[in-house]
Amino acid sequence: MAEAVETPVHPVASRLAEWDAGVVSATETFRGELTVTVTRQNLRRVADFLRTAPDLKFDFLSDLTARDHFPAEPRFAVVYHLLSITHRITVRVQAWADGADPAVPSMTSVWPTANWHEREVFDLFGIRFDGHPDLSRILLPADWEGHPLRKDYSTRGPR
Amino acid sequence: MPMTFETPAGTGEAMVLSMGPQHPSTHGVLRVALQLDGETVIDAKPDIGYLHTGIEKSCESKTYSQAITLTDRMDYLAPLSNNLCYCLAVEKLLGLEVPKRAQYVRVLLTEMTRIASHLVWLGTHAIDLGAMSVFLYCFREREEIMKIFELVSGQRMMTSYFRVGGLALEPPAGWMDRVAAFMETFPGHLNEYETLLTENRIWKMRTIGVGVVTPEDAIAWGMSGPTLRAAGVPYDVRKYFPYSSYEEFDFEVPTRTESDCYARYLLRLEEIRQSMRIVKQAMGKIPAEGPIRTDAPGIVAPQRENMKTEMEALIYHFKIFTEGFSPPPGQVYQRIESPRGEMCTYVVSDGSPKPFRVKFRSPCFVNLQALPLLCQNRLIADVVACIGTIDIVLGEIDR
Numbered sequence: 001m002a003e004a005v006e007t008p009v010h011p012v013a014s015r016l017a018e019w020d021a022g023v024v025s026a027t028e029t030f031r032g033e034l035t036v037t038v039t040r041q042n043l044r045r046v047a048d049f050l051r052t053a054p055d056l057k058f059d060f061l062s063d064l065t066a067r068d069h070f071p072a073e074p075r076f077a078v079v080y081h082l083l084s085i086t087h088r089i090t091v092r093v094q095a096w097a098d099g100a101d102p103a104v105p106s107m108t109s110v111w112p113t114a115n116w117h118e119r120e121v122f123d124l125f126g127i128r129f130d131g132h133p134d135l136s137r138i139l140l141p142a143d144w145e146g147h148p149l150r151k152d153y154s155t156r157g158p159r
Numbered sequence: 160m161p162m163t164f165e166t167p168a169g170t171g172e173a174m175v176l177s178m179g180p181q182h183p184s185t186h187g188v189l190r191v192a193l194q195l196d197g198e199t200v201i202d203a204k205p206d207i208g209y210l211h212t213g214i215e216k217s218c219e220s221k222t223y224s225q226a227i228t229l230t231d232r233m234d235y236l237a238p239l240s241n242n243l244c245y246c247l248a249v250e251k252l253l254g255l256e257v258p259k260r261a262q263y264v265r266v267l268l269t270e271m272t273r274i275a276s277h278l279v280w281l282g283t284h285a286i287d288l289g290a291m292s293v294f295l296y297c298f299r300e301r302e303e304i305m306k307i308f309e310l311v312s313g314q315r316m317m318t319s320y321f322r323v324g325g326l327a328l329e330p331p332a333g334w335m336d337r338v339a340a341f342m343e344t345f346p347g348h349l350n351e352y353e354t355l356l357t358e359n360r361i362w363k364m365r366t367i368g369v370g371v372v373t374p375e376d377a378i379a380w381g382m383s384g385p386t387l388r389a390a391g392v393p394y395d396v397r398k399y400f401p402y403s404s405y406e407e408f409d410f411e412v413p414t415r416t417e418s419d420c421y422a423r424y425l426l427r428l429e430e431i432r433q434s435m436r437i438v439k440q441a442m443g444k445i446p447a448e449g450p451i452r453t454d455a456p457g458i459v460a461p462q463r464e465n466m467k468t469e470m471e472a473l474i475y476h477f478k479i480f481t482e483g484f485s486p487p488p489g490q491v492y493q494r495i496e497s498p499r500g501e502m503c504t505y506v507v508s509d510g511s512p513k514p515f516r517v518k519f520r521s522p523c524f525v526n527l528q529a530l531p532l533l534c535q536n537r538l539i540a541d542v543v544a545c546i547g548t549i550d551i552v553l554g555e556i557d558r
Contacts, residue, residue, distance in 0.1 A: 030489040031251050059378050060394075062494070063503055063520040081492055081505070081520070085378060085394050092492060113381030116528045124215075139208040139557060148216050155220050 010034040012091045015056060019049060033092060040078075040095040040104045047110045050082060050091070058082040058091065061107070064117035066125045070151040075099030076127055080107070103128040106135075124149040173201060178542065180209055186283065187553035191530070191542065198538050203531040207524075210557035218517040222483030223249050224323060226517065231317040233519060234555035236279050239265075239272040239308070240497040241555075242321040244519075247402055248493035248504040249323045252486040253458060260449040261325040262404045267338070267441035268311065268320070269403075269495075270434040274345075275304040276498035277427050277434075284424070284547035285356065288365045293355050300348050303341050310334050323484075324459035325452030335442060342438060349431060356424070366420035370533040370545040373418070380529040383522050384500025386549055389426045390418040396496040407444070408437050420548040427550075458484040483512030499523050499550050519558060523551040 012034055013027045023046055026037040038046050050058040063081040074096035083090050097104055106129035107114040118129040119138040126147035129135055137144060146153055179190040188209035194202040214233060218226040230241040243265055250257060257265075282297030305315040311330050312320035320327050356362045372382070374390040387394055395412040397405045413429040415422040452459050460479050461472035490507040500522030507516040526549045533545040 031254065031491050033490075033492060035490065061381055062501060063492075063505065063518070065505060065516075065518040067507055067516045079490075079505070081503070085392060088399055090400075090492075092490075111381070112379050113525055113528065116524065137208075139211040141208070148213055153216075155216060 012036070012056065012089060015053070016046070016049075019053070020045075033090070035092045035094060037094050037096070040097060043093075043095045044105045044107075044110070046093065047080075047107055050093070051110055055087070056084060056089070057086045058084045058089075059111075060085050061111035061113050061117075062090075064107070064114055064121065066121045066127055066149075068125060068149065068151045070099070073099055076102045076125060078104050078121065078127060097127055101128075102126065103130055105130050106132040108132055123147070126150065176539075178539075180206075183287075186546065186551055189527075189546070189551065189553055189556075191546070193539065193542065195539070200534050200537055200539065200542060203534055203542065205527055205530050207527070207553070207556050210553045212558070214558045215517055215519065218514055220513065222512050223486070223514060224479070224483060226514065227322065228317070228319050230519075231319055232554065233521070233558055234497065234499070234502075234523075234552045235316055236276045236552050237272045237498050238316055238318050239268050239320060240276075240495060240502060241519075242319060243269055243403065244493060244495045244497070244502050244504045245506075245517075246321045246323050247495065248491055248506045249486065251491045251493055252489060252506055252508055253323070253455075253484075255324055255453055255455055255458070257325055257403075257453050258450045259404065260446050261451045261453075263441050263445045264326060264330060264451070265321060265403050266405065266408065267438055267445065268308070270437045270441070271304050271307065271338070273434045273498045274431050274438075275301045277431050278304075280427065280498075280547075280550045281352065281424075284544075284550075285362075287543050287547045288362065290356060290359070290362060293352055296348065296351060296355075300345060303345075307334065307337050307341065310337060322452070322459075324455055325450070329451055335445070338438065338442060342435060342442075345435065346432075349428070353428065363421060365540075365544055366424060366548075367417075369420045369537065369541050370423075370548050371417075371419050372529065372532055376529070376532060377418075380532065381525040382500070382529055383525065384496070384498070384550075385423050385426050385430065386526050386529075387500065388412065388414045389423040391416040394501075396494045396501055400494055402493070402495060408440050410434075410436050420544050423548050485510055485512050497522060499552065499555075500526060519555075521555045521558065523549070523553075524556045527551050527556060 016024050023042050024036055028035050050056055060083040062083045065079050067077045069075055076097040077094045080093040095104055118132055121127050122135050123137040123139050173196050176193045176195055178193055180188040190206040192204045193200055214229050230245045231238040234241050278297040278301040282294035285293035308318055309315045312318040374392050377387050377390040391414055393412050393414045398412055410433045413426050415426050456475050461476050465472040466476050486508040488508055488510040492505045494503045502522055503520035505518040506514055509515040534542045
């Protein structure tokens with residue numbers, strides 16, 4: 001994706017590295033915004049840590065969405081935009097999912113607000129969220145075929 | 160869509176009632192499936208998507224500038240806030256600095272948008288709860304703001320007035336007089352609404368203690384805007400992450416602790432007053448003359464006069480309107496405080512003239528999710544108050 005810009009290490013990135021050096025697979029800063037890439041196996045642990053660590057306290061999940069990099073593999077990136085209302089800091093966390101059977105763990109038990117966001121991503125991208133209490137379509141009718149925000153979905157519709 | 164509930168029914172016989180999508184208090188096309196025990200709401204499930212138009216998908220086949228017109232059509236009560244959020248995101252992607260004059264005009268107009276949007280909210284919320292006259296007065300004043308928007312941008316609602324790098328047009332001569340005239344008469348009208356509602360016994364009985372949410376729940380469920388601040392959490396993007404020179408303006412972020420419908424009503428009225436403070440300051444700050452667009456050849460359309468006299472300007476004009484501009488690859492997330500809460504735009508560029516991915520974080524989408532929290536164990540009539548109090552715009556929720 002974006003070219004990595006040489007900047008001083010972001011405090012949130014260094015805090016994550018200090019907690020568990022192996023958990024972050026990549027970090028980049030673009031226009032002052034930090035993006036932390038983690039594997040989807042580690043996603044739950046990282047989320048728990050980010051939300052509960054007293055000096056980070058990312059208690060507000062602002063947004064949860066995805067990108068489709070078709071035909072590249074891994075195809076999907078699930079993106080979390082976090083905000084700490086207490087400390088006034090933000091971070092973007094992303095995890096990759098394969099195109100064949102895209103799935104990431106659900107964050108509904110960490111941030112309840114993830115519920116509808118995850119349903120939206122499931123609806124429009126077809127990414128499964130393991131552990132979601134009610135993973136069903138939210139914007140499109142239940143009998144809709146296909147996932148419109150995928151890059152191989154024509155803007156003219158499924159036909 | 161069939162609605163099933165997992166929560167156990169109460170002692171009596173539980174029934175499922177579908178409220179909407181044609182119900183007048185659901186503000187457009189929202190359906191809420193209610194599980195009822197007598198007249199008590201055991202659980203509520205909002206059913207959305209009736210207005211889904213695939214705006215995010217459409218953005219991917221438009222150039223960055225063309226996509227601005229789509230943002231108007233999401234939150235149709237605050238089109239300028241949407242324009243601003245999207246333009247700021249693309250400007251961040253490009254690394255563009257917007258001239259101060261344009262920034263102040265943006266601040267003035269988005270605060271007018273906030274006033275107009277809160278007026279529609281107040282009017283419709285009041286009519287939902289049976290206060291007819293407030294609705295008529297609110298729309299009378301809102302019309303004045305709509306006229307100012309029309310004067311400036313040529314459109315009442317689908318303004319598309321903010322463009323990447325600045326403003327679409329030079330504001331017309333004398334527009335500030337219209338703003339000043341509005342600011343002169345409006346405080347009196349605001350007091351009129353207060354005399355109709357604030358101490359009104361019926362209004363207080365319908366709103367006090369209704370739709371209470373704890374600050375912990377509000378944060379956990381991602382609520383933002385007046386709903387979050389009425390729970391005592393002072394999160395306002397204008398103060399937290401100032402954009403468009405908001406740090407130069409003197410205003411307060413009102414908060415309350417009661418966290419019920421009445422608190423949110425008082426809070427929004429106070430927000431209107433704070434917006435008026437900002438508008439007044441902006442009126443003093445906006446210079447009479449100066450650039451309204453940043454000087455970025457190849458990105459921002461050249462002045463008409465230059466286009467007729469300079470070869471480069473003509474080429475740039477042609478390139479911008481046929482091909483568009485190509486930001487560097489990268490991803491940005493821009494937050495603003497829309498009238499309804501934290502509105503965000505996530506833009507991803509792959510280096511081509513069309514956005515790779517655009518995602519709008521709709522504050523109403525997130526706030527509506529918490530509706531069951533607000534109206535559980537309350538009466539059906541309170542559901543109407545709760546839907547009104549979170550101030551939803553379905554166009555933005557469904558996108």
